[in-house]
Amino acid sequence: MDIMQILALVIPSAIYLAAPLILTALGGLFSERSGVVNIGLEGLMVMGAFTGIVITLTLEGMGVGGASTWIAMLVAIVIGALFSLFHAVASISFRADQIVSGVALNFLAVGLCVFLVRLFYNKGQTDYIQNRVYRFDVPVLSDIPIIGPLFFSSAYITSYIAILLAVIVYFIVFYTPFGLRLRSVGEHPMAADTMGINVNKMRYIGVMLSGAFAGLGGAVFAVTFSGNFSATTILGQGFMALAALIFGKWHPLGAMGAALFFGLAQALSITGQQIPLLANVPSVYLLIAPYVLTILALAGFVGRAEGPKAIGKPYVKGSR
């Protein structure tokens, strides 16, 4: 394989692998920027994947066809947002430790989804969906030399949506009144309170947005990659998204960059095994390379990552 061939394999797959991570990390960003740790991203993705598949299957059964997956993704957004209320109610209203309630959410999601699959289908995993999100070559752009094959060929539309959303979230978080208020609540909730901002309401919104985005992330994963849902469909992607969020220093574009970095590292490690030059390297080195690279990158240039100041603490009016 020549270098162009390798890049043409690695870069598109990095981009498409990153999409669910980007979406989920953006979700985590809303929650954490509002001051609520969200270790439940994994569970929210599970819920999204479950919803994405079940709704697609149901709609296909009703003869909806190609639109099924898209409707399913929208439903996953809603269900994700609703399901995240579990975390929101516990950690915001009931003042539960945010990490505990996130962990509980992870348990609940896997248990509930598989339980429901058994209830709906009488088996532990769903059938395969017929309509998926498919890859396409972006018209015109894919014909540009070099850039075309790398960035605009065999791409999933969901990847572009994810990247676009990252940019939109960036603007929302840093340039709109909503973003300003969201961040103020995560930095200094009491200050926000004295400015007439309803701290708990903002946090509810933050957590529900995290549910919406992570739900979408899970659904995108399921309808693009796995095609069905089982207990093992989402295995650690939520934690990787959390890592991307921190890696990206709680910044939407940073999180996107981190997710793309993870995607690239994984794609390289898998493609690497097909590169003759590396054929004699024991495969374990390539397998662990993405994770080692991430650690090196963190230690080398990224360094200190400081989250929102008030993160992890429930807001109790009048306490100091």
Added chain:
Amino acid sequence: ASEEPETTTDEATPSEEPAGESEDFKVSMVTDVGGIDDKSFNQSAWEGLSAFGQEKGLEEGTDYRYLQSATMDDFESNLRTLVREESDLVWGIGFLMEDAVRTIAEQNEDGQLAIVDTVVLDAEGNPYENIANVTFKEHEGSFLVGVIAGLQTEGNKVGFIGGVESELIKKFENGFKAGVKAVNPDAEILTQYAESFNDATRGQQIANNMYGQGADIIYHAAGGAGNGLFTEAINRARNGEAVWAIGVDRDQHEEGLYGEESVTLTSMVKRVDTAVYLVSERTMNGDFPGGEILEYGLEEDAVGIAPTTDNVTEEALAAVEDYKAQIQAGEISVPQTDDEYEEYLSSL
């Protein structure tokens, strides 16, 4: 409720066994973490057990049943529960259960156990008298799909994706490679392991790489990670590329569907159900094959190609029949390990 099926049972029992015994006959299985609907060997085993139960008029849940394991930790507990319920035959599905089955067999000398996909030996290397060992000649079935792949590849390049490397998966790999080379000695075969039986994205990326390098047919033995192969193949087929996927364990035609067509060229089916049925029946008839190492292969129709053959050429189908006969006749010895494969290659 237990009296109800009595009459049917009597009628259905072909043997001369006293009615009392068959009425009491209880058979059960413990699944791997995949559960009875893993679209793989657990599911197949349960299908075999269900078919057996239904045909013999047994009652589901009491006379024939399964327990699912949530983690590896549960194998032993589950097996034990069933043995203690005095099940006449308890199945452990999958080679991961080897040690659990051994432990239970040692603790319950009266229990009758059977295991799929491996052979349980004691410290001296002898099989246990109370364990029936059921294995398959996956390499033979894989050989046949290899023949199809070798004949139908257009670019003379095919691929194999394994799940996690193991002795068992190696049988699939080497059988497949041997089949390809048998009909197409010039063909190049790419192989890669996903290091996971679950991660569809890894399967997809490997498939992407292989197709990207010009392979047009890929066979997988990677469980859920194999889902990614179908995802990738469908994506490419929709873009007009002539690529194929070969399924494993059962007919994976469904996984390959896009619109009216399927990217599934064929599948290597492994009839765990058949084996489970046959051994259960022997046990019910008082002929428990304890201490035996049963190897189910082409002979018993326990491995082979899937019934859906829409995408397979006439020529390839004919070749399959031809090679099947040769293997059964012992004219070809299909390699299982890497060493045997090397030997096989040099003999070509």
Added chain:
Amino acid sequence: MIEKLLPKGRLLSLVVPLIAISLGGIIGAIIMLISGYNPILGYSALIKGIFGDTYYMGETIRSMTPLILAGLAVAFAFRTGLLNIGVEGQLIIGWLASVYVGIALELPKVIHLPVAILAGALAGALWGFIPGLLKARFHVHEVIVTIMMNYIALYTANAIIRAYLFVPGERTDSINETASLASPLLQSLTDYSRLHYGFIVALLGCVIMWFILWRTSKGYELRAVGFNQHASQYAGMNVGRNIVLSMVISGGFAGVAGAMEGLGTYGYMSILSGFSGVGFDGIAVALLGANSAVGVALASFLFGGLQVGALNMQSQAGVPTELVDIVIALIIFFVASSYIIRWVINRVKKEDV
């Protein structure tokens, strides 16, 4: 009566978790009812599957063993303000190291067994040292590094087994008898459960954690650093070193958890096709147990019991094991939300007066 005792707080801190457990159970029952299972049948099978006979009790205790240690690992790090998501990886490495020592060495039991456990602890500690060092030195967030270290552990352990320790059956050889925690006595007492001496190690772990944190000056330092790094630095403590130490001890506990699997339950290590899950359960156990030694032990009992009992619930009442996951999640939810339970109790009390 309750009126009189409640204000003392002690009883309240006992009553609240019990209420939380009951609430989780009640909602679980409602879910069973809605989905067509018989909750009474389900729960009686569940309880029988925990306490029903000596076998089940043996299994419950066995499954608690690694959970306790994994929980201690998470809790210990938490006390120093660190979230160790890497218990899973540390456990895997500890498992591998203990099994390796169990296979490779030939020693009398009194030496071999402790050495094998220690090997697990050291390996886990090493795996915890790396994120600790990176945190102390470069301020790298421990959550990311520990997540990454999990994957590195998984793949590395598999590769090492394949390369050096492989026997048919996709696993290592079995450990020498001299390194084994397995006990024919315990097995026969519990009707052939897999109960092994590891539970003593786990309980010892609880005592050690309690002792380090609350009885030693080092523990005082670790807790101080956990609460307020600035004040700790002002008071002359070396914050970085304490962070590293905390992760090392945490990893050590996790490594011993792995050793319990390797030397006790299994006696070997398999090639893992995925994470064992014990490390992640450890997070829940630690937090459910309020990061205290006793709490972790009790939470492990709840966790281990429910997971073992779930098997019986499945086999006797046909209720899928996932229901137990749901119930566990709800219990964690309610325990974590004890603020609201206390609030309600206070309300009720006020109205009574």
Added chain:
Amino acid sequence: MSYVIEMNNIRKEFPGIVANDNITLQVKKGEIHALLGENGAGKSTLMNVLFGLYQPEKGEIVVRGDKVKITDPNVANRLGIGMVHQHFMLVGKFTVTENIILGSEPKKFGMVNIKKAAKEVEAISDRYGLKVDPYAKIEDISVGMQQRVEILKTLYRGADILIFDEPTAVLTPQEIQELISIMKTLVAEGKSIILITHKLKEIMSVCDRCTVIRRGKGIGTVDISETDVDSLAAMMVGREVNFKVEKTPAEPKEVVLSVKDLTVKGSRGVNAVNNLNIEMKAGEIIGLAGVEGNGQTEFIEAITGLRKADSGTVTLKGQDITNLMPRKVTESGVGHIPEDRHKHGLVLDFAIGENIVLQTYYQQPFSKNGILNYPEIYKKARHLIEDFDVRTPSEYTEARALSGGNQQKAIIAREVDRSPDFLIAAQPTRGLDVGAIESIHKRLIQERDKGKAVLLMSLELDEVLNVSDRIAVMYEGEIVAIVDAKSTNEQELGLMMAGGKKQKEGEAQ
């Protein structure tokens, strides 16, 4: 009725305590009304009720003649009530403008119109002479500047009733003067101000009337023109207060600490301390005066090992302690009452007893072979609690639950008890009431009399003048003058602190 605010019979309870017990406060339009009381008397609570942060159990609030229910700060804002909080309510990572507009942002295409907002902020700030940079980040500006941002927040919202909760506790004398003139401008415009402060002199100089509360109960309201400092203090504390610090002349002995050519980099990489030289002797209190941000903090951090010195030496009793680890510095005989008691001074989640041994926990008798001896630790704690009159339910109480004054006393007890040769007290009385201040000053002088060297860093010129024997003035990282405390005054100090006199004069001895 000319009252703009009437709070009638307000009662506010917290679990186990009545913070406001039937308090009445009436504020006239256009006046500066002082609210006076000891720490924990309930002043902040009362104001938080007025601002809508707390809901009172009883009582009514009348604003401009209308009875109102102030359910949250939004309602207060609508009623034209603004509050500058005791602990600043500013988001450190936001800019000045972002902090000011938060909650009522001007918009353009759905985005925050930051340009327009900044212009408005600039306009208001010019109008009242506040001089802030609208684009500066809060964490980069001085405390005085931050306070102006707080004031701007209320003005931006059009408040005409302003509450200032201890605004001067953290300000330099210059800043206080500026604040006072700002307040006067505001009142001249017809706005009304409620001012909380522990500094009676300030009340006397700017306020029209004063309401005094003690332990949650209203004691009364007086016209400033008809009262004086002593009677105000007596009203507040319930007894006579001695303002004059009683002390004998210093008897300085040998040099305890000598600092030579010390240079220290600040957090932003530029030199915060520049070639600093000073000697401190046993048996004297040296006051360290200076406008905040002139390197005092970095200087102290460098001595105590919390910050690296780039060059120069620090010698304690002949032993070089430059750049030693904090523990070694402590062990060689330095005590340090830190500036920020919550950040550095205490582990708030630890019991008071555990905090008492924060630097000595590893030593005998509190530890032996690495094992803690709790009975000894708590015995020590009980002893010190009694000795230093720390008001706490018990030695097992979490430090968090103590009032600021008592937290401070606990820290002082701990530092003094170790009997260090050199004691640094950084802002030891910030935010405390007169009673607490009195007892802390007594302690510092006692230490001096025992033959210790004491460095008192304070922004409070009164305190520096009253307690110190010599005063070192710091400006831009250098000691610009060392003067005898008896032979100088506030004006002169203020001038030197502003960099007015560069040459060292009036050096003692």
